[in-house]
Amino acid sequence: MLNQKPAVRLENPAKTNDVSPPSPVQNREFDSKTVGCVTVDKPIMTTRNVDVYYGGKQAIINVSIDIAYNEVLSMIGPSGCGKSTFLRCLNRMNDTIESAHVTGKIELEGHDIYDKKTDVVTLRARVGMVFQKPNPFPKSVYENVAYGPRIHGLARNHTELDEIVQTSLLRAGLWDEVKDRLSQPGTGLSGGQQQRLCIARCIAVNPDVILMDEPCSALDPIATARIEELMDELRQNYSIVIVTHSMQQAARVSQRTAYFHLGDLIEVGETSNIFTNPQDKLTEDYLTGRFG
Amino acid sequence: MTMTTADKIQANLKKRYAAERRFRSYGLASVAIGLAALLLLFISIIGKGYTAFQQTYVKLEVQFDEAIIDPQGTRDPQILARADYGKLIKKTMRKRFPDVTNRRDRRNLYKLVSPGAVFSIQDMVRNDPGLIGTTQTIWVPADDDVDMLIKGYINRDEPESDRRLKDKEIAWIDALAASDSLEKRFNKTFFTAGDSREPELAGIWGAVVGSFYTLLVTLVLSFPIGVSAAVYLQEFAPRNRWTDLIEVNINNLAAVPSIVFGLLGLSVFLNFMALPRSAPLVGGLVLSLMTLPTVIIASRASLQSVPPSIREGALGMGASQMQMVAHHVLPLAMPGMLTGTIIGMARALGESAPLLMIGMVAFIVNVPEGPLDPSTVLPVQIYLWADTPERAFVERTSAATLVLLAFLVVMNGAAVWLRKRFEQRW
Ligand SMILES: Nc1ncnc2c1ncn2[C@@H]1O[C@H](COP(=O)(O)OP(=O)(O)OP(=O)(O)O)[C@@H](O)[C@H]1O
Ligand SMILES: [Mg+2]
Numbered sequence: 001m002l003n004q005k006p007a008v009r010l011e012n013p014a015k016t017n018d019v020s021p022p023s024p025v026q027n028r029e030f031d032s033k034t035v036g037c038v039t040v041d042k043p044i045m046t047t048r049n050v051d052v053y054y055g056g057k058q059a060i061i062n063v064s065i066d067i068a069y070n071e072v073l074s075m076i077g078p079s080g081c082g083k084s085t086f087l088r089c090l091n092r093m094n095d096t097i098e099s100a101h102v103t104g105k106i107e108l109e110g111h112d113i114y115d116k117k118t119d120v121v122t123l124r125a126r127v128g129m130v131f132q133k134p135n136p137f138p139k140s141v142y143e144n145v146a147y148g149p150r151i152h153g154l155a156r157n158h159t160e161l162d163e164i165v166q167t168s169l170l171r172a173g174l175w176d177e178v179k180d181r182l183s184q185p186g187t188g189l190s191g192g193q194q195q196r197l198c199i200a201r202c203i204a205v206n207p208d209v210i211l212m213d214e215p216c217s218a219l220d221p222i223a224t225a226r227i228e229e230l231m232d233e234l235r236q237n238y239s240i241v242i243v244t245h246s247m248q249q250a251a252r253v254s255q256r257t258a259y260f261h262l263g264d265l266i267e268v269g270e271t272s273n274i275f276t277n278p279q280d281k282l283t284e285d286y287l288t289g290r291f292g
Numbered sequence: 293m294t295m296t297t298a299d300k301i302q303a304n305l306k307k308r309y310a311a312e313r314r315f316r317s318y319g320l321a322s323v324a325i326g327l328a329a330l331l332l333l334f335i336s337i338i339g340k341g342y343t344a345f346q347q348t349y350v351k352l353e354v355q356f357d358e359a360i361i362d363p364q365g366t367r368d369p370q371i372l373a374r375a376d377y378g379k380l381i382k383k384t385m386r387k388r389f390p391d392v393t394n395r396r397d398r399r400n401l402y403k404l405v406s407p408g409a410v411f412s413i414q415d416m417v418r419n420d421p422g423l424i425g426t427t428q429t430i431w432v433p434a435d436d437d438v439d440m441l442i443k444g445y446i447n448r449d450e451p452e453s454d455r456r457l458k459d460k461e462i463a464w465i466d467a468l469a470a471s472d473s474l475e476k477r478f479n480k481t482f483f484t485a486g487d488s489r490e491p492e493l494a495g496i497w498g499a500v501v502g503s504f505y506t507l508l509v510t511l512v513l514s515f516p517i518g519v520s521a522a523v524y525l526q527e528f529a530p531r532n533r534w535t536d537l538i539e540v541n542i543n544n545l546a547a548v549p550s551i552v553f554g555l556l557g558l559s560v561f562l563n564f565m566a567l568p569r570s571a572p573l574v575g576g577l578v579l580s581l582m583t584l585p586t587v588i589i590a591s592r593a594s595l596q597s598v599p600p601s602i603r604e605g606a607l608g609m610g611a612s613q614m615q616m617v618a619h620h621v622l623p624l625a626m627p628g629m630l631t632g633t634i635i636g637m638a639r640a641l642g643e644s645a646p647l648l649m650i651g652m653v654a655f656i657v658n659v660p661e662g663p664l665d666p667s668t669v670l671p672v673q674i675y676l677w678a679d680t681p682e683r684a685f686v687e688r689t690s691a692a693t694l695v696l697l698a699f700l701v702v703m704n705g706a707a708v709w710l711r712k713r714f715e716q717r718w
Contacts, residue, residue: 147606
């Protein structure tokens with residue numbers, strides 16, 4: 001009983017921004033069955049032939065994809081297809097899961113992040129993460145944002161720290177709402193505000209890449225709209241990889257979209273193309289709502 | 293007639309409600325039984341113990357006779373300290389009851405006043421030698437038998453031979469009472485003195501201080517060690533056979549009867565390491581062994597209850613494992629750890645069996661001045677008093693139990709307060 005949903009309509013495919021969109025390249029010097037523009041011209045991150053195993057079970061199968069500067073890359077796919085797993089490889093959050101085992105090559109600006117010499121602490125400062133459920137620390141709003149700069153020693157004194165906190169909150173579009181309650185607990189904010197606080201906390205350490213795992217799934221449409229707007233602004237300074245279950249959201253915020261299916265990366269394409277003209281049968285089935 | 297679903301549910305409904313009511317009444321009944329038992333305990337202990345907070349005092353017109361205290365008139369503190377103040381009391385009693393001439397009777401008469409009265413008079417003279425030569429009205433503790441008679445614990449209708457107080461003595465006491473020379477006062481001694489063979493001079497302070505030093509040692513050892521062990525096992529240790537084994541054994545240790553720790557303390561701390569007997573230090577060491585598993589288990593549970601999202605948040609910011617634990621997990625887990633520790637300490641406070649093994653059961657008069665001084669602890673003091681024949685120790689046993697219970701209630705209250713106060717909602 002497949003209900004025939006129409007393919008997602010694209011009213012406003014990724015609002016144009018003054019940052020030039022990534023230019024996909026088709027050449028492949030590696031073994032990959034993925035359809036579409038896996039590689040880009042000047043990637044900030046590259047992943048090649050990545051496999052992830054949970055114990056004996058393989059959750060990610062031979063995934064290769066590039067992440068460009070100043071792009072929002074969205075990852076979609078049915079539940080359990082490995083989107084979160086793959087995302088968590090990019091800042092080595094999978095290290096915290098004892099059974100998880102990652103092979104393949106992942107590079108951040110040419111440096112292998114799984115190299116023995118790579119320090120996870122530095123890596124995670126450069127590749128920040130925003131989680132599905134807002135998880136502010138049970139500390140004040142100020143402390144939440146100041147935490148990253150503190151542990152990484154980014155501010156030399158209080159004025160600098162105050163400045164970082166303010167700019168981060170400003171960039172996250174939260175400053176006006178919290179400027180009078182910086183000393184109140186971050187857990188006392190609304191869900192949408194908490195998620196923006198988490199984004200502020202993440203950008204306070206000035207990362208290169210921000211990973212977002214379904215950042216809006218716990219939020220109402222208005223809060224979601226705020227965060228989508230925010231992502232478009234953040235794109236000027238950061239690369240963003242977002243996992244989402246909402247195809248509309250992927251269409252609204254991203255320049256490229258990657259479709260995962262049972263651990264395989266099936267297709268990568270410019271968002272405007274993939275939604276209107278998917279190349280792979282599986283992608284098409286998913287986008288038209290035949291499963292997922 | 294066919295039954296619709298609604299009918300079927302309706303038919304079942306009565307049974308379901310009945311079952312619910314039955315279940316609720318079972319619960320209520322068990323709560324009631326529990327409360328009744330608790331009430332009974334409190335009523336019996338308070339009923340038996342409250343009289344111990346008062347003590348009968350006897351009024352004496354003491355003549356501070358220079359001829360007895362300081363015949364040479366030197367006022368040398370050494371001589372004052374060595375004088376026979378008992379003579380003063382005897383003289384006073386003889387004057388009060390001139391009819392008593394028989395030697396046996398006189399001895400019994402003197403015994404109405406507590407032997408502790410001698411020390412009160414000695415103290416008075418030491419503090420103010422000017423008293424010598426004057427006559428003063430002073431109140432001194434009466435003997436415990438007098439106290440028991442006044443409190444109504446001695447049955448006058450019993451045949452004289454079965455009574456601790458004979459007819460003559462009762463007559464003297466009645467005479468004293470009739471002339472307002474007997475009075476029940478707040479029993480300060482009970483809260484300030486160490487143990488004594490004389491009930492009216494015995495107090496719990498020595499045991500309280502002993503308990504304090506013992507618990508201090510226990511806390512200082514078991515809290516940091518327990519918390520560190522829990523943090524390591526929960527946050528840093530790899531999950532493998534060894535850590536599993538350790539975990540199982542910690543859980544087993546928590547179930548080991550406390551007397552076993554006492555035996556261990558006896559053979560390791562006393563026989564092998566030759567630490568002092570009866571010392572709170574050793575008691576604390578033994579109780580630490582006993583409390584550690586409790587603290588570790590409670591601390592691990594508390595660490596476990598810190599949501600993974602907080603850890604992920606911290607790690608995702610680039611915090612190291614150590615920073616994540618120190619900055620986020622530990623502060624959130626601390627109230628739970630403290631609660632567990634307080635409950636462990638409360639258990640340690642009530643523990644007597646392992647302390648018997650390491651000699652904390654000795655009769656100790658002096659209040660300990662440090663964790664190396666021989667001392668006893670509250671539950672052992674209770675045990676010691678419960679074993680004595682004097683009627684006056686019965687009420688003191690109950691009173692000491694009351695004090696112990698009060699400490700336990702306060703500690704558990706603190707644990708509940710901590711839990712409520714720092715309860716986190718995520
Ligand atoms: N910690 C884990 N241990 C073992 N298996 C896991 C673990 N986490 C995920 N998996 C398995 O890996 C596969 C991919 O999971 P993942 O969470 O990456 O999916 P997802 O695409 O993010 O799904 P969703 O859209 O529901 O979030 C699933 O089959 C899942 O059961
Ligand atoms: Mg997921």
